[in-house]
Amino acid sequence: MSNEILILKDNLFTTEGGKAGLLISTCKDCNASVFPPKPFCCVCGGENVEDATIYGMGKLRAFTNVYHPSPESRMPVPYGMAVVEFPEHYIRITGLCTEHDVSKLSVGMDCKIVVEKVYEEDGKDVLMYKFQPVGEGA
Amino acid sequence: MREVVIAGVGIHPFGRFPDKDYRDLGREATLMALKDANVTWPKIQMSFVGNVMSEMTKGHQVLNYFGELGNPIVNIENACASGGVSLWMARNAIASGQCDIALVLGVEKAPKGFIANCGYDRWQMYTGMGANPAHFAMLTQEYAAKNGLTKEHLAQISVKNHRNGVHNPYAMYRKETPLEEVLNSIMVSPPLTLLMLCAPNEGAAAAVLMAKDVVEKYTERYVTIAGCAFTAKSPVDQIFPDFSVPTAANIPFVTERCGKTAYDEAGIGPEDIDLAELQDTDVGLEIRAMDYLGLVKKGEIARAIETGEIEPTGRMPINVSGGLLSKGEPLGASSMGQIVECTWQLRGDAGPRQIKDAKVALCHTEGAAGNCSITILKK
Numbered sequence: 001m002s003n004e005i006l007i008l009k010d011n012l013f014t015t016e017g018g019k020a021g022l023l024i025s026t027c028k029d030c031n032a033s034v035f036p037p038k039p040f041c042c043v044c045g046g047e048n049v050e051d052a053t054i055y056g057m058g059k060l061r062a063f064t065n066v067y068h069p070s071p072e073s074r075m076p077v078p079y080g081m082a083v084v085e086f087p088e089h090y091i092r093i094t095g096l097c098t099e100h101d102v103s104k105l106s107v108g109m110d111c112k113i114v115v116e117k118v119y120e121e122d123g124k125d126v127l128m129y130k131f132q133p134v135g136e137g138a
Numbered sequence: 139m140r141e142v143v144i145a146g147v148g149i150h151p152f153g154r155f156p157d158k159d160y161r162d163l164g165r166e167a168t169l170m171a172l173k174d175a176n177v178t179w180p181k182i183q184m185s186f187v188g189n190v191m192s193e194m195t196k197g198h199q200v201l202n203y204f205g206e207l208g209n210p211i212v213n214i215e216n217a218c219a220s221g222g223v224s225l226w227m228a229r230n231a232i233a234s235g236q237c238d239i240a241l242v243l244g245v246e247k248a249p250k251g252f253i254a255n256c257g258y259d260r261w262q263m264y265t266g267m268g269a270n271p272a273h274f275a276m277l278t279q280e281y282a283a284k285n286g287l288t289k290e291h292l293a294q295i296s297v298k299n300h301r302n303g304v305h306n307p308y309a310m311y312r313k314e315t316p317l318e319e320v321l322n323s324i325m326v327s328p329p330l331t332l333l334m335l336c337a338p339n340e341g342a343a344a345a346v347l348m349a350k351d352v353v354e355k356y357t358e359r360y361v362t363i364a365g366c367a368f369t370a371k372s373p374v375d376q377i378f379p380d381f382s383v384p385t386a387a388n389i390p391f392v393t394e395r396c397g398k399t400a401y402d403e404a405g406i407g408p409e410d411i412d413l414a415e416l417q418d419t420d421v422g423l424e425i426r427a428m429d430y431l432g433l434v435k436k437g438e439i440a441r442a443i444e445t446g447e448i449e450p451t452g453r454m455p456i457n458v459s460g461g462l463l464s465k466g467e468p469l470g471a472s473s474m475g476q477i478v479e480c481t482w483q484l485r486g487d488a489g490p491r492q493i494k495d496a497k498v499a500l501c502h503t504e505g506a507a508g509n510c511s512i513t514i515l516k517k
Contacts, residue, residue: 008260008261008264008265009259009260009261012261024382030386030387031384031386032373032384032386032387033382033384033385033386034373034382034384035381035382042373042384043373043384043386043387043389061280062276062277062279062280063276063279064272064275064276064279064327064328064329064330065272065327065328066266066269066271066272066327067325067326067327068252068269068326069266070252070263070266070268070269070270070272071252071254071255071263071268072254072260072263072264072268073263073264073265073266073268073269074264074265074266075264075265075266077266079266081267081269081272081276081327082276083276083280083376085385087385090384090385090386091382091383091384091385092376092382092383092385093381093382094267094273094276094376094378094381094382095267095381096265096266096267102328107280107283118265118266119264119265126264126265128261128265
């Protein structure tokens with residue numbers, strides 16, 4: 001039997017229908033996007049924004065890993081982190097990366113969005129979005 | 139606006155001082171600055187105190203020891219730029235005529251290791267994404283990849299700053315670190331090794347600011363604040379705790395915007411700068427700052443590092459004090475440490491670190507939430 005799920009923050013990601021997606025909002029006037037979504041545009045200040053979900057592939061722009069636990073982290077080390085760009089949504093997003101071995105990564109690789117258990121707390125599975133590089137060598 | 143000058147500076151060494159309170163550090167730097175400016179404490183009409191981690195009314199706790207003047211003491215927290223923002227506020231107060239003489243103090247007693255409380259949300263911290271060095275690493279990795287910089291180029295910045303720090307009696311690490319030592323030190327977050335990151339520590343630095351029209355009553359050994367700017371991040375700056383950047387927005391990075399304000403105010407450009415102290419929290423930030431401030435030609439950063447252009451003997455000496463990599467980073471005090479160094483350089487008081495004929499110097503600090511302060515001093 002699988003554990004109960006613990007969501008640390010609403011409005012970050014979705015797993016509805018078994019598909020992992022990131023929640024953003026995009027300004028219909030200036031195309032500026034933000035993650036997690038907001039009811040206004042952080043660039044032009046307008047309220048003509050539309051919520052959207054990113055399901056598609058992104059491009060790996062930057063990556064690293066963490067060997068030493070940071071303040072209040074519950075994560076086992078090492079783990080990967082990455083910045084991934086989604087050009088059709090006009091946004092770059094920072095997040096965890098499924099691959100922590102940076103020798104297997106290169107800028108420009110395709111990345112898909114996954115939602116995985118990252119640690120367990122009080123018998124519950126804590127879920128978080130991650131980027132999974134799927135290009136050659138990943 | 140009235141012209142504003144730095145009439146005197148003081149510093150407490152940056153390092154670890156288990157037997158001293160932050161108040162002791164702040165008072166030592168303040169006293170040194172008062173003496174250097176040839177003023178006594180009751181002449182100070184306003185005080186601006188930059189600090190990140192100490193208690194409530196920290197500035198009052200440091201300064202009231204000298205006597206409770208009943209004058210404004212403003213306590214300022216703006217991450218690594220706290221000291222620079224304090225200077226900016228003091229400059230503004232004098233320039234606008236609110237007062238003639240003000241004290242600026244940066245002081246810090248930071249614990250060892252990771253800096254906590256950097257503005258992250260709970261979900262970011264619990265899942266390990268509140269790791270500052272990882273965010274620095276990704277900015278540096280992307281910039282290096284785009285600009286053809288190798289790990290050796292990155293390491294060379296640390297080698298340079300540690301070599302410069304050997305000559306600075308106020309620095310924490312006064313030992314050269316050869317390239318191999320930098321590259322082989324503990325890997326923190328690739329491409330950044332331990333010796334490519336600065337260490338939070340303790341220290342204090344201060345300056346007495348005066349209106350130019352009163353300074354000559356006290357001292358002739360002053361330097362002029364030619365430009366002074368403070369800017370926070372915009373959405374395009376990929377700086378924690380924000381986790382997204384809108385690629386459709388066309389806004390220059392925070393360093394570039396802050397630099398432009400300071401250059402415009404000073405009526406000069408990067409070609410007029412003789413030396414610069416740039417925030418080297420990690421080696422990559424120093425490199426990006428020299429690029430975004432136009433101190434080194436675009437696309438020629440690798441060449442500048444290879445040819446010694448940014449060494450003390452080169453065309454554009456960067457961090458001749460040893461930078462934060464050798465001084466350590468007492469957050470609230472780091473900006474004012476740069477101001478002390480550049481004031482000495484422009485007065486010809488920098489001893490073995492002296493850059494010959496230095497006439498214009500630039501100080502840059504940048505930290506959490508993209509708080510960026512830039513001050514241009516001239517002889």
